[in-house]
Amino acid sequence: MNYTSNYTLIGSLTSPYVRKIRLLLHGTPYELKVVNYLEEAGNEYLKSINPVNKLPVLIDGDKTILDSRIIYYYLAHKNKWRELTVDEENILTAIDGAMDSSISLFMYRRGGLDLNGGNTHVERQKARIPHIMNFLTPWVKTLDEKNPAHWNFLTMSLYSYLYWGEFREMLSLDGHPDLKNFLEKFKNAPGVAETTIPV
Ligand SMILES: N[C@@H](CCC(=O)N[C@@H](CS)C(=O)NCC(=O)O)C(=O)O
Incomplete structure (x- = not known):
């Protein structure tokens, strides 16, 4: 992306939702403001800028733009990126669905x-994840790490998750195995090393 910016991204170094935006912004100047919402000060600050209290x-x-997907649309509009197709939107919804369940x-x-206490809602969250993985597999099989167009918001989202x-x-x-292979294939994609979760 070649444009000047004055962006501040509020996030954490571990969140997959934050990471996909960091991957998207890779190559663009921006400030990353790290917030730990598990600490009182971080939580109060986050609440003051986002009523949903999420990063x-x-x-x-x-x-101020809330929610990773809306941040994507905001940047897409500003940069005149092409609109996503319905199929692509569905893939993003599926990835975010798995991500929400896993984070919960x-x-x-x-x-x-x-998590093994038999709670119905917990069981639904658990069951959603492999089902989504199966849904994503045919698309994942079509991805080629040597094609720069295949490193996009969808693959950035999946990689982060x-x-x-x-x-x-x-x-x-x-x-x-196809999802495991995807992680291996895209591990050298732009921004991946720079945004990895610190250990
Ligand atoms: N739909 C939101 C989800 C973001 C989200 O769940 N963020 C997590 C961090 S990975 C969070 O802030 N959780 C705090 C909480 O749920 O209280 C997005 O796409 O930005």
Whole structure:
């Protein structure tokens, strides 16, 4: 992307939702303001700029943009990127659906909830993930890491999610070899090394 910007991205270094925007902004000057919402000060600050109290938030001059997908549309409009097709939108919805469920399960686990206690809603979150993986597989098989057009918001979203899922041990890709292969193939894509989760 070649344009001047005055962006501030509010995020964390671990969030997959933040990472996909960092990947999208790779090559564009912006300031990353790291917020830890698990700490009181970070939580109060985040609440003051985002009523939903979630990361990421993008600030562009006097505009505050909430939600990674809306941030994408905002940047797409500004940069005159082509519109996504309905099929592409569905893929993004599927990736975000798996990501939301995995993040919820991670937070429940971190809060001490037994994820094997048979709670109906927990079971629905768990079941959604492999189902989405199967839905994504035919598309993932078409991806070629040597084609620069294939490193886009969809693949950035999937990469951020799968990497985070394995890192947090919320995801096993053993039954999904094409998704495992995807992570391997795109590990040298632009911005991936620079945005990796610090250990
Ligand atoms: N739909 C939102 C989801 C963002 C999201 O879930 N962010 C997580 C971090 S990975 C968060 O801020 N969670 C805090 C909370 O749920 O209280 C987006 O696309 O930006």
